[in-house]
Amino acid sequence: MTRHTEERAEQLRAGLADGLEASGQLTDPTWRKVFETVPRHPFVPEFWTLAGEGPRRVTSADPDWLDLVYTDDALATQLTDRVATSSSTAPGLMLAMLQALDVADGHRVLEIATGTGYNAALLSERLGSHQVVTVEVDPVLARLADSRLRRSGYTPLVHAGDGREGYPGRAPYDRLIATCGFSTVPAAWLEQVRPAGLIVCPLGWGTVRLVVADDGRAEGRFLPAPSHFMTVRDAGTTGTPAHPGRPEATSGRLTGLDLAAVAEDEAFRFVLSLVAPDTAFAFERAEDGSVTAVELWAADGAWARTEDGKARQAGPRLLWDAVEAAHELYVEHDRPGRERFGVTVTDQGQRTWLDTPARPVPVAAKTA
Numbered sequence: 001m002t003r004h005t006e007e008r009a010e011q012l013r014a015g016l017a018d019g020l021e022a023s024g025q026l027t028d029p030t031w032r033k034v035f036e037t038v039p040r041h042p043f044v045p046e047f048w049t050l051a052g053e054g055p056r057r058v059t060s061a062d063p064d065w066l067d068l069v070y071t072d073d074a075l076a077t078q079l080t081d082r083v084a085t086s087s088s089t090a091p092g093l094m095l096a097m098l099q100a101l102d103v104a105d106g107h108r109v110l111e112i113a114t115g116t117g118y119n120a121a122l123l124s125e126r127l128g129s130h131q132v133v134t135v136e137v138d139p140v141l142a143r144l145a146d147s148r149l150r151r152s153g154y155t156p157l158v159h160a161g162d163g164r165e166g167y168p169g170r171a172p173y174d175r176l177i178a179t180c181g182f183s184t185v186p187a188a189w190l191e192q193v194r195p196a197g198l199i200v201c202p203l204g205w206g207t208v209r210l211v212v213a214d215d216g217r218a219e220g221r222f223l224p225a226p227s228h229f230m231t232v233r234d235a236g237t238t239g240t241p242a243h244p245g246r247p248e249a250t251s252g253r254l255t256g257l258d259l260a261a262v263a264e265d266e267a268f269r270f271v272l273s274l275v276a277p278d279t280a281f282a283f284e285r286a287e288d289g290s291v292t293a294v295e296l297w298a299a300d301g302a303w304a305r306t307e308d309g310k311a312r313q314a315g316p317r318l319l320w321d322a323v324e325a326a327h328e329l330y331v332e333h334d335r336p337g338r339e340r341f342g343v344t345v346t347d348q349g350q351r352t353w354l355d356t357p358a359r360p361v362p363v364a365a366k367t368a
Contacts, residue, residue, distance in 0.1 A: 012070035043116040047075035107174035112163035117145030124154040132156035181229035183277035202229040204273030222338040259291040322364035
Protein backbone atom coordinates (compact mmCIF):
# COMPACT_ATOMS: atom_id res chain seq x y z
CA MET A 1 0.00 0.00 0.00
CA THR A 2 1.58 3.28 -1.08
CA ARG A 3 1.89 6.35 1.11
CA HIS A 4 -0.35 8.23 -1.33
CA THR A 5 -3.06 5.55 -0.95
CA GLU A 6 -2.87 5.70 2.84
CA GLU A 7 -3.13 9.50 2.80
CA ARG A 8 -6.06 9.33 0.40
CA ALA A 9 -7.77 6.75 2.63
CA GLU A 10 -7.31 8.98 5.66
CA GLN A 11 -8.91 11.89 3.80
CA LEU A 12 -11.81 9.72 2.69
CA ARG A 13 -12.34 8.44 6.25
CA ALA A 14 -12.53 11.98 7.56
CA GLY A 15 -14.92 12.95 4.78
CA LEU A 16 -17.20 10.00 5.50
CA ALA A 17 -17.17 10.87 9.21
CA ASP A 18 -18.05 14.48 8.36
CA GLY A 19 -21.00 13.29 6.29
CA LEU A 20 -22.26 10.92 8.95
CA GLU A 21 -21.96 13.61 11.61
CA ALA A 22 -23.75 16.17 9.44
CA SER A 23 -26.62 13.72 8.87
CA GLY A 24 -26.95 13.04 12.60
CA GLN A 25 -25.83 9.41 12.38
CA LEU A 26 -22.51 9.96 14.16
CA THR A 27 -23.24 11.66 17.48
CA ASP A 28 -20.56 10.36 19.87
CA PRO A 29 -17.14 12.10 19.64
CA THR A 30 -15.40 9.03 21.06
CA TRP A 31 -16.73 6.88 18.24
CA ARG A 32 -15.80 9.58 15.74
CA LYS A 33 -12.18 9.33 16.88
CA VAL A 34 -12.31 5.54 16.61
CA PHE A 35 -13.93 5.73 13.19
CA GLU A 36 -11.24 8.09 11.90
CA THR A 37 -8.46 5.93 13.36
CA VAL A 38 -9.47 2.49 12.06
CA PRO A 39 -9.14 2.07 8.27
CA ARG A 40 -11.81 0.07 6.46
CA HIS A 41 -9.87 -0.73 3.29
CA PRO A 42 -7.54 -3.44 4.75
CA PHE A 43 -10.65 -5.48 5.57
CA VAL A 44 -12.24 -5.28 2.11
CA PRO A 45 -9.46 -5.80 -0.47
CA GLU A 46 -12.16 -7.10 -2.78
CA PHE A 47 -15.94 -6.99 -2.77
CA TRP A 48 -19.01 -6.99 -5.00
CA THR A 49 -21.40 -4.17 -5.69
CA LEU A 50 -24.94 -5.50 -6.12
CA ALA A 51 -26.66 -2.59 -7.83
CA GLY A 52 -27.56 -2.61 -11.52
CA GLU A 53 -27.72 -5.70 -13.72
CA GLY A 54 -25.74 -8.02 -11.45
CA PRO A 55 -22.79 -8.39 -9.09
CA ARG A 56 -19.69 -6.44 -10.06
CA ARG A 57 -16.40 -7.55 -8.53
CA VAL A 58 -14.19 -4.71 -7.30
CA THR A 59 -10.56 -5.18 -6.21
CA SER A 60 -7.79 -2.91 -4.99
CA ALA A 61 -6.59 -2.74 -8.60
CA ASP A 62 -9.74 -0.87 -9.66
CA PRO A 63 -9.39 2.91 -9.79
CA ASP A 64 -12.64 3.48 -7.84
CA TRP A 65 -11.93 0.82 -5.17
CA LEU A 66 -10.91 3.21 -2.39
CA ASP A 67 -13.75 5.66 -3.09
CA LEU A 68 -16.29 2.83 -2.94
CA VAL A 69 -14.80 1.51 0.32
CA TYR A 70 -15.38 4.86 2.05
CA THR A 71 -18.99 5.36 0.99
CA ASP A 72 -21.82 4.74 3.44
CA ASP A 73 -22.74 1.49 1.72
CA ALA A 74 -22.71 -2.19 2.56
CA LEU A 75 -20.16 -4.15 0.53
CA ALA A 76 -20.80 -7.81 -0.31
CA THR A 77 -17.61 -9.73 0.45
CA GLN A 78 -18.69 -13.33 -0.19
CA LEU A 79 -21.06 -14.82 -2.77
CA THR A 80 -22.46 -18.35 -2.54
CA ASP A 81 -24.43 -19.47 -5.60
CA ARG A 82 -24.57 -15.77 -6.60
CA VAL A 83 -26.21 -14.95 -3.25
CA ALA A 84 -24.36 -12.57 -0.91
CA THR A 85 -23.51 -14.52 2.27
CA SER A 86 -21.15 -12.05 3.99
CA SER A 87 -20.65 -8.32 3.82
CA SER A 88 -19.15 -5.25 5.41
CA THR A 89 -22.08 -3.39 6.97
CA ALA A 90 -22.79 0.18 5.87
CA PRO A 91 -20.77 2.45 8.21
CA GLY A 92 -23.79 4.55 9.17
CA LEU A 93 -25.74 1.50 10.35
CA MET A 94 -22.65 0.08 12.03
CA LEU A 95 -22.20 3.29 13.98
CA ALA A 96 -25.85 3.45 14.98
CA MET A 97 -25.55 -0.03 16.46
CA LEU A 98 -22.22 0.67 18.18
CA GLN A 99 -23.57 3.85 19.72
CA ALA A 100 -26.70 1.98 20.89
CA LEU A 101 -24.37 -0.59 22.49
CA ASP A 102 -23.30 2.14 24.95
CA VAL A 103 -19.92 0.65 25.78
CA ALA A 104 -17.62 2.04 28.49
CA ASP A 105 -14.00 1.45 29.42
CA GLY A 106 -13.55 -2.00 30.91
CA HIS A 107 -16.56 -3.56 29.20
CA ARG A 108 -16.18 -7.01 27.67
CA VAL A 109 -18.01 -7.41 24.35
CA LEU A 110 -19.11 -10.48 22.41
CA GLU A 111 -19.64 -9.90 18.69
CA ILE A 112 -21.67 -12.38 16.63
CA ALA A 113 -20.72 -12.60 12.92
CA THR A 114 -17.14 -11.42 12.47
CA GLY A 115 -17.43 -11.04 8.70
CA THR A 116 -14.49 -8.99 7.46
CA GLY A 117 -13.30 -8.12 10.97
CA TYR A 118 -13.77 -4.36 10.54
CA ASN A 119 -16.40 -4.05 13.27
CA ALA A 120 -14.20 -6.08 15.65
CA ALA A 121 -11.37 -3.67 14.85
CA LEU A 122 -13.56 -0.70 15.81
CA LEU A 123 -14.50 -2.37 19.09
CA SER A 124 -10.86 -3.27 19.76
CA GLU A 125 -9.73 0.30 19.15
CA ARG A 126 -12.38 1.57 21.56
CA LEU A 127 -12.01 -1.00 24.36
CA GLY A 128 -8.73 -2.83 23.77
CA SER A 129 -8.39 -6.11 21.89
CA HIS A 130 -8.36 -8.17 25.11
CA GLN A 131 -11.94 -7.04 25.81
CA VAL A 132 -13.39 -8.30 22.50
CA VAL A 133 -14.49 -11.80 21.46
CA THR A 134 -15.92 -12.29 17.97
CA VAL A 135 -17.56 -15.43 16.53
CA GLU A 136 -17.81 -16.33 12.82
CA VAL A 137 -19.62 -19.42 11.48
CA ASP A 138 -17.47 -19.67 8.33
CA PRO A 139 -13.97 -20.91 9.25
CA VAL A 140 -12.45 -19.43 6.08
CA LEU A 141 -13.86 -16.00 6.87
CA ALA A 142 -12.73 -16.36 10.49
CA ARG A 143 -9.14 -17.02 9.39
CA LEU A 144 -9.16 -14.11 6.93
CA ALA A 145 -10.60 -11.73 9.53
CA ASP A 146 -8.08 -12.82 12.15
CA SER A 147 -5.20 -12.27 9.72
CA ARG A 148 -6.42 -8.83 8.66
CA LEU A 149 -7.05 -7.79 12.24
CA ARG A 150 -3.53 -8.77 13.27
CA ARG A 151 -1.97 -6.97 10.31
CA SER A 152 -3.92 -3.89 11.39
CA GLY A 153 -2.62 -4.16 14.96
CA TYR A 154 -5.67 -5.74 16.66
CA THR A 155 -5.80 -9.10 18.44
CA PRO A 156 -9.33 -9.87 19.66
CA LEU A 157 -10.23 -13.53 20.17
CA VAL A 158 -11.65 -14.74 16.83
CA HIS A 159 -13.59 -17.99 17.22
CA ALA A 160 -14.91 -20.10 14.34
CA GLY A 161 -18.26 -21.45 15.48
CA ASP A 162 -22.02 -21.02 15.64
CA GLY A 163 -22.81 -17.56 17.00
CA ARG A 164 -26.20 -18.78 18.18
CA GLU A 165 -24.28 -20.56 20.94
CA GLY A 166 -22.31 -17.45 21.89
CA TYR A 167 -18.88 -18.06 23.42
CA PRO A 168 -19.21 -19.19 27.05
CA GLY A 169 -15.46 -19.41 27.58
CA ARG A 170 -15.15 -15.66 28.21
CA ALA A 171 -18.59 -15.03 29.73
CA PRO A 172 -20.10 -13.07 31.32
CA TYR A 173 -20.13 -10.17 28.85
CA ASP A 174 -21.22 -6.60 29.46
CA ARG A 175 -22.39 -6.18 25.88
CA LEU A 176 -23.33 -8.38 22.92
CA ILE A 177 -23.72 -7.15 19.34
CA ALA A 178 -24.81 -9.23 16.36
CA THR A 179 -24.23 -8.26 12.73
CA CYS A 180 -26.35 -10.90 11.01
CA GLY A 181 -30.12 -11.23 10.97
CA PHE A 182 -32.21 -13.28 13.41
CA SER A 183 -35.90 -14.05 13.82
CA THR A 184 -35.46 -15.02 17.49
CA VAL A 185 -32.81 -14.05 20.05
CA PRO A 186 -30.89 -17.21 21.11
CA ALA A 187 -31.46 -18.22 24.72
CA ALA A 188 -27.73 -18.92 25.16
CA TRP A 189 -27.03 -15.19 24.92
CA LEU A 190 -29.20 -14.45 27.96
CA GLU A 191 -27.00 -16.77 30.01
CA GLN A 192 -23.78 -15.13 28.84
CA VAL A 193 -24.65 -11.42 29.24
CA ARG A 194 -24.54 -10.14 32.81
CA PRO A 195 -27.57 -8.45 34.45
CA ALA A 196 -27.97 -4.83 33.27
CA GLY A 197 -25.94 -5.77 30.18
CA LEU A 198 -27.10 -4.88 26.68
CA ILE A 199 -27.80 -6.92 23.55
CA VAL A 200 -28.01 -5.14 20.17
CA CYS A 201 -29.31 -7.53 17.52
CA PRO A 202 -30.87 -7.34 14.03
CA LEU A 203 -34.34 -8.86 14.30
CA GLY A 204 -36.49 -9.07 11.20
CA TRP A 205 -36.02 -5.82 9.29
CA GLY A 206 -35.02 -3.85 12.37
CA THR A 207 -32.48 -3.80 15.19
CA VAL A 208 -33.56 -4.35 18.78
CA ARG A 209 -31.73 -3.10 21.89
CA LEU A 210 -32.38 -5.35 24.87
CA VAL A 211 -31.51 -4.90 28.55
CA VAL A 212 -30.85 -8.11 30.48
CA ALA A 213 -32.67 -8.26 33.85
CA ASP A 214 -31.62 -9.98 37.08
CA ASP A 215 -33.96 -12.88 36.36
CA GLY A 216 -32.35 -13.55 32.96
CA ARG A 217 -35.17 -11.97 30.99
CA ALA A 218 -34.20 -9.43 28.28
CA GLU A 219 -36.48 -6.67 27.06
CA GLY A 220 -36.24 -3.57 24.93
CA ARG A 221 -37.31 -1.61 21.87
CA PHE A 222 -36.24 -1.40 18.26
CA LEU A 223 -33.95 1.35 17.02
CA PRO A 224 -35.73 3.76 14.65
CA ALA A 225 -33.44 3.23 11.63
CA PRO A 226 -34.04 0.49 9.04
CA SER A 227 -31.62 -2.43 8.98
CA HIS A 228 -31.36 -5.31 6.57
CA PHE A 229 -28.84 -8.03 7.41
CA MET A 230 -28.00 -11.39 5.90
CA THR A 231 -29.73 -14.15 7.84
CA VAL A 232 -27.83 -16.22 10.39
CA ARG A 233 -26.77 -19.43 8.70
CA ASP A 234 -24.86 -22.67 8.97
CA ALA A 235 -21.44 -22.85 7.33
CA GLY A 236 -21.71 -23.52 3.59
CA THR A 237 -25.34 -22.36 3.28
CA THR A 238 -26.89 -19.07 2.20
CA GLY A 239 -29.41 -18.71 5.03
CA THR A 240 -32.10 -17.95 2.44
CA PRO A 241 -35.12 -20.31 2.26
CA ALA A 242 -35.30 -22.21 -1.00
CA HIS A 243 -38.23 -21.31 -3.21
CA PRO A 244 -40.73 -24.22 -3.20
CA GLY A 245 -41.81 -23.68 -6.81
CA ARG A 246 -45.57 -23.41 -7.24
CA PRO A 247 -47.14 -25.85 -4.76
CA GLU A 248 -50.79 -26.76 -5.04
CA ALA A 249 -52.66 -24.26 -2.91
CA THR A 250 -54.60 -25.61 0.04
CA SER A 251 -56.33 -22.27 0.55
CA GLY A 252 -57.54 -19.78 -2.03
CA ARG A 253 -59.73 -16.70 -1.66
CA LEU A 254 -60.24 -13.08 -2.68
CA THR A 255 -58.25 -10.30 -1.04
CA GLY A 256 -58.81 -6.57 -1.01
CA LEU A 257 -55.30 -5.59 0.13
CA ASP A 258 -53.52 -3.27 -2.28
CA LEU A 259 -50.33 -5.01 -3.41
CA ALA A 260 -48.47 -1.72 -3.58
CA ALA A 261 -49.10 -1.32 0.16
CA VAL A 262 -47.09 -4.50 0.70
CA ALA A 263 -44.37 -3.91 -1.86
CA GLU A 264 -43.62 -0.20 -1.49
CA ASP A 265 -44.08 0.66 2.21
CA GLU A 266 -40.76 -0.19 3.86
CA ALA A 267 -42.11 0.51 7.35
CA PHE A 268 -44.91 -2.00 6.80
CA ARG A 269 -42.49 -4.64 5.53
CA PHE A 270 -40.72 -4.34 8.89
CA VAL A 271 -44.01 -5.21 10.62
CA LEU A 272 -44.43 -8.08 8.20
CA SER A 273 -40.97 -9.40 9.12
CA LEU A 274 -42.19 -9.65 12.73
CA VAL A 275 -45.51 -11.38 12.08
CA ALA A 276 -44.19 -13.73 9.37
CA PRO A 277 -40.62 -14.48 10.51
CA ASP A 278 -38.16 -16.51 8.43
CA THR A 279 -40.04 -15.56 5.29
CA ALA A 280 -38.72 -14.34 1.94
CA PHE A 281 -40.85 -12.35 -0.46
CA ALA A 282 -40.68 -11.09 -4.02
CA PHE A 283 -42.71 -8.70 -6.16
CA GLU A 284 -43.60 -8.76 -9.84
CA ARG A 285 -44.23 -5.56 -11.75
CA ALA A 286 -45.80 -4.51 -15.03
CA GLU A 287 -43.94 -2.38 -17.57
CA ASP A 288 -45.37 0.76 -15.97
CA GLY A 289 -43.86 -0.23 -12.61
CA SER A 290 -47.12 -1.20 -10.91
CA VAL A 291 -47.07 -4.27 -8.69
CA THR A 292 -48.91 -7.19 -10.26
CA ALA A 293 -48.06 -10.02 -7.85
CA VAL A 294 -46.62 -10.65 -4.39
CA GLU A 295 -45.13 -14.01 -3.45
CA LEU A 296 -43.96 -15.20 -0.01
CA TRP A 297 -42.23 -18.43 1.02
CA ALA A 298 -40.53 -19.85 4.09
CA ALA A 299 -38.12 -22.61 5.05
CA ASP A 300 -40.94 -24.55 6.75
CA GLY A 301 -42.75 -24.93 3.42
CA ALA A 302 -45.29 -22.13 3.89
CA TRP A 303 -46.08 -20.34 0.61
CA ALA A 304 -48.46 -17.66 -0.63
CA ARG A 305 -49.01 -15.82 -3.89
CA THR A 306 -51.44 -13.01 -4.59
CA GLU A 307 -52.35 -11.57 -8.00
CA ASP A 308 -55.49 -10.29 -9.73
CA GLY A 309 -57.17 -9.86 -6.33
CA LYS A 310 -56.87 -13.54 -5.47
CA ALA A 311 -54.66 -15.06 -2.73
CA ARG A 312 -53.42 -18.66 -2.79
CA GLN A 313 -51.68 -20.29 0.17
CA ALA A 314 -50.07 -23.60 1.08
CA GLY A 315 -48.03 -25.15 3.86
CA PRO A 316 -48.07 -25.03 7.65
CA ARG A 317 -48.62 -21.26 7.95
CA LEU A 318 -51.20 -19.06 6.20
CA LEU A 319 -48.78 -16.36 5.12
CA TRP A 320 -51.24 -14.13 3.30
CA ASP A 321 -53.54 -14.18 6.33
CA ALA A 322 -50.51 -12.91 8.30
CA VAL A 323 -49.94 -10.14 5.74
CA GLU A 324 -53.52 -8.94 6.03
CA ALA A 325 -53.50 -9.12 9.84
CA ALA A 326 -50.22 -7.20 9.94
CA HIS A 327 -51.55 -4.49 7.67
CA GLU A 328 -54.73 -4.17 9.74
CA LEU A 329 -52.60 -3.73 12.87
CA TYR A 330 -50.35 -1.26 11.05
CA VAL A 331 -53.20 0.96 9.87
CA GLU A 332 -55.19 0.70 13.11
CA HIS A 333 -52.22 2.05 15.10
CA ASP A 334 -51.39 4.95 12.74
CA ARG A 335 -48.60 3.24 10.82
CA PRO A 336 -46.18 2.93 13.76
CA GLY A 337 -42.45 3.28 13.28
CA ARG A 338 -39.93 0.71 14.46
CA GLU A 339 -39.28 2.48 17.76
CA ARG A 340 -42.85 1.74 18.92
CA PHE A 341 -42.19 -2.00 18.76
CA GLY A 342 -40.37 -4.02 21.39
CA VAL A 343 -39.37 -7.55 22.30
CA THR A 344 -39.34 -9.60 25.49
CA VAL A 345 -37.07 -12.67 25.54
CA THR A 346 -36.95 -15.39 28.19
CA ASP A 347 -35.57 -18.92 28.25
CA GLN A 348 -39.13 -19.99 27.33
CA GLY A 349 -39.29 -17.98 24.11
CA GLN A 350 -39.82 -14.55 22.62
CA ARG A 351 -42.74 -12.14 22.38
CA THR A 352 -42.98 -9.04 20.19
CA TRP A 353 -45.18 -6.14 21.28
CA LEU A 354 -46.40 -2.69 20.22
CA ASP A 355 -45.96 0.29 22.58
CA THR A 356 -46.19 -1.87 25.71
CA PRO A 357 -45.48 -5.52 26.57
CA ALA A 358 -49.19 -5.84 27.37
CA ARG A 359 -50.01 -5.49 23.63
CA PRO A 360 -48.46 -8.51 21.86
CA VAL A 361 -48.08 -8.61 18.09
CA PRO A 362 -49.57 -11.83 16.66
CA VAL A 363 -47.41 -14.02 14.43
CA ALA A 364 -48.49 -16.19 11.51
CA ALA A 365 -50.50 -19.08 12.90
CA LYS A 366 -49.89 -22.67 11.85
CA THR A 367 -52.70 -24.47 10.10
CA ALA A 368 -54.31 -27.41 11.79
